[in-house]
Amino acid sequence: MTLRDFSTSLDALSINTATVRRQRGAEVPLTHIIDQCAALGIGAISPWRDQVAAVGLDQVAQQLRALGMGLSGYCRGGFYPATDRAGLQAALDDNRRAVDEAKTLDAPCLVLVVGSLPGALDGRAAHKDIARVRDEVRDGIAATLEYARGVGMPLAIEPLHPMQAADRACINTLEQALDVCDELDPGRSGALGVAVDVYHVWWDPKLAQQIARAGHERLLAYHVCDWLTPTRDLLSDRGMMGDGVIELKKIRGWMEAAGYSGHAEVEIFSQRDWWQRGGDETLATCIERHRSVV
């Protein structure tokens, strides 16, 4: 099995726009990020809903079309759990809007960060019942899936690192995500799959096995960055590819052996390092590392 050659082309590179959403410490509008990427020959991005909303959905769609720029995914749906029926319904409504936006932007999938204990993100968990939120998440994905199938927008469940189990996502391993996929889409229709982010799954002793289990139909997105030692923050201390301990080519090898042929999307939250640098420097480094170590 030979890896695809990333050294001679940027065809497989995508930039998750969170990577450069702050430049020299300041928030940067999506329109500027898109222009920066285009100027450097980057052909795909994965934007966040709040960044799109700040500019306007139609304007972003128009800019992307004008530049011939594609998406590797759209961030993000999910955050299903709530304390009451009205909250659960509001999440479903919001996820339908996310599906529609993804469709307008011609994204290949909507990435789902599924949510967890309501209120935990603000330090005030309304309850501790993780089995309950896992049930709510499954039901929420099922409802969104029904709508998304009609629209033709695949959903990619992103298992998040166990250190984010309380506040951001109660789906924490690839195995768990694939169990949900098998329950809700037993026919492997392509409508439901996973986003494999190396940061969240690199440690998993069952990773190779579960990537193989996922197979081509379920592998909808692949995100790269690196795990730093030490890691100083649970959310925003990710490393640039090559600067940490993740075996990037080994994992990509497993992905490609399972049939994945999509983008390697760079997603780096880095409050203390990359978000303090200029965006062009960060993007140039992404390109260099994409060619050499991804």
Place this chain on the structure above:
Amino acid sequence: MTLRDFSTSLDALSINTATVRRQRGAEVPLTHIIDQCAALGIGAISPWRDQVAAVGLDQVAQQLRALGMGLSGYCRGGFYPATDRAGLQAALDDNRRAVDEAKTLDAPCLVLVVGSLPGALDGRAAHKDIARVRDEVRDGIAATLEYARGVGMPLAIEPLHPMQAADRACINTLEQALDVCDELDPGRSGALGVAVDVYHVWWDPKLAQQIARAGHERLLAYHVCDWLTPTRDLLSDRGMMGDGVIELKKIRGWMEAAGYSGHAEVEIFSQRDWWQRGGDETLATCIERHRSVV
């Protein structure tokens, strides 16, 4: 299934001495910690090797005997991986000494924090091959087990949270730990098992299933604290039981249903909170929470 009643007795309470190793920000000798625990009616501790060494093994053994104080475990063996044969051998030698010390202190088990990428703890990983260190760890446990069987000291593998997979332990789920147990001790002899620390495993969707799989013979230790939201440090921002989101009674119920009847050992690393308080306040709070929420 009714839980053991912790509200009326401290028989099941043990204090991991790391919980009060710093008091009002300063390191405190083990002899003082032992006296503090005894004065409060606490009948068991789990001390760390460096704390024991600072006082002297025989003196600690004598103090424990004089007070009629028992151990719930001894912290810790492990840290097997190394870059060369001499390093691997040095780790095995050190683990034999740890077994002997545990025996001298009459510990019910030696807890193993197995180690991971050599050098990662100092921010300079010598390599990134996590499969290699997992093999080295299995071989190291096998060698220590052979020695420990002869001495009659059970080994308890402690799976560590995946956020510590790079630097402290490459065994990161209870399932993975039990797979090693099954490989090295298929007869479930009692010589090899696991230490279940809620902080490391609470997030695991397979936790109940794997605790049941472990069963009485493999469940050698049970550690409690809590997961705070937000968590501000990957190592030393653990919460006091009841202050976070872990379902402590539910997990203890699974342990007891599987046949566990040992201590609930309080192990809290808390640089910003409990280590800044007085030891008596911390210990009194441990007692109160043991009675009410553990």
